Amino acid sequence: MRRLPQALAVTVVVGLLALLVWDVVHSSGGKVAKEVDSGHVYAAPAFTRPYVNRKGNLTFASLRGKVVVVNFWQSYCAPCTQEARTLAAASRRWRADKNVVFLGVDVQDFRSAGLKFLRRFGITYPNVSDDGSLVGRFGVTGYPETFFVDRRGRVVPMPSVGGQAGHIVGPATQQLIAAGIKQALTT
Amino acid sequence: MRLLALAVLALLLAAPAYACTKHPTQSAMEAEFICPECHTPLDESDSPIAQQMKVHIHTWIASGWSECRIKSTLLAQFGPAVLGVPATHGFDLLAWVLPLGGIGVAAVLVGFGAWVWSSNRSGGPAPAASGLTPEQERRVDEELARFDA
Numbered sequence: 076m077r078r079l080p081q082a083l084a085v086t087v088v089v090g091l092l093a094l095l096v097w098d099v100v101h102s103s104g105g106k107v108a109k110e111v112d113s114g115h116v117y118a119a120p121a122f123t124r125p126y127v128n129r130k131g132n133l134t135f136a137s138l139r140g141k142v143v144v145v146n147f148w149q150s151y152c153a154p155c156t157q158e159a160r161t162l163a164a165a166s167r168r169w170r171a172d173k174n175v176v177f178l179g180v181d182v183q184d185f186r187s188a189g190l191k192f193l194r195r196f197g198i199t200y201p202n203v204s205d206d207g208s209l210v211g212r213f214g215v216t217g218y219p220e221t222f223f224v225d226r227r228g229r230v231v232p233m234p235s236v237g238g239q240a241g242h243i244v245g246p247a248t249q250q251l252i253a254a255g256i257k258q259a260l261t262t
Numbered sequence: 263m264r265l266l267a268l269a270v271l272a273l274l275l276a277a278p279a280y281a282c283t284k285h286p287t288q289s290a291m292e293a294e295f296i297c298p299e300c301h302t303p304l305d306e307s308d309s310p311i312a313q314q315m316k317v318h319i320h321t322w323i324a325s326g327w328s329e330c331r332i333k334s335t336l337l338a339q340f341g342p343a344v345l346g347v348p349a350t351h352g353f354d355l356l357a358w359v360l361p362l363g364g365i366g367v368a369a370v371l372v373g374f375g376a377w378v379w380s381s382n383r384s385g386g387p388a389p390a391a392s393g394l395t396p397e398q399e400r401r402v403d404e405e406l407a408r409f410d411a
Contacts, residue, residue, distance in 0.1 A: 091356070094353065094356070095353065098352060098353035149299075149311070151299065151309070151310040151311045151314070183298040183311070183339065183340045183341065183344075184311070184339065185314060185318065185339060186339070188314060204339070206337070206338060206339060206340055206341035207298070207340065207341035207343055208341055
């Protein structure tokens with residue numbers, strides 16, 4: 076009679092541990108960044124998000140066939156302010172190439188603040204807002220971070236430039252953006 | 263038992279009503295949310311986004327927004343993490359299910375314990391009221407009778 080509660084308690088604990096292991100194994104959180112930083116190509120998560128600087132929603136799959144520079148930012152993040160003009164200039168430089176598009180992801184921000192930021196730095200390429208869920212799927216750990224998606228919808232690792240490889244962590248430079256785009260165009 | 267069930271039901275029904283205060287206060291709202299940047303309660307944070315959130319909440323309250331409307335607006339922008347409560351899906355769901363399950367299991371165990379205890383009481387041989395054997399009782403009675411005489 077005394078063994079029954081003990082067996083039940085052990086079963087519950089083992090069950091919870093199994094659930095935790097299952098969750099850790101099946102969690103996609105951080106996988107994109109981890110894989111890309113390890114030099115592997117990884118499928119970009121599918122998503123649909125509302126635009127910040129346009130009306131309606133953007134479905135990421137609609138950009139298939141183009142190289143996409145995906146930049147995660149927040150209007151209240153100081154390093155994002157540092158890189159904003161670089162991104163705006165890079166998007167203008169690559170505008171002539173119809174195979175390349177820039178996409179901003181404004182994370183956990185007020186739309187009004189996001190719009191003000193975009194206008195301040197002359198950013199005209201599409202930006203979507205994210206409530207934080209997309210950040211988890213890409214494995215973003217800070218802001219800004221930038222990924223490169225090839226024409227087949229796969230996140231590709233950027234070659235090593237100035238100590239950075241995989242994806243850009245921190246403010247992007249023209250050199251890093253160009254290296255990432257060229258890599259994505261060749262895959 | 264019925265009274266307890268009614269009380270639990272009343273509490274469950276009252277919870278959503280409480281969550282939808284029509285005229286929330288600034289301090290109550292600030293205490294409910296978490297700053298997405300520093301992950302501390304909004305009323306304890308002075309980060310730029312926390313300040314923006316406080317200004318927005320102030321404006322919304324002044325415009326007569328209900329607590330639910332403010333909550334849903336902030337949830338849409340900042341996600342469930344802004345509420346500082348575990349998500350209701352995936353592994354985080356356990357944080358909601360386990361306490362309720364624990365209460366259920368505890369109730370069953372208490373009920374079972376009470377049933378075992380009461381059946382032991384009614385089913386077993388009735389002990390002597392004083393705990394003495396008949397011989398001891400007879401001797402005590404004799405001694406007492408001597409004192410009374």
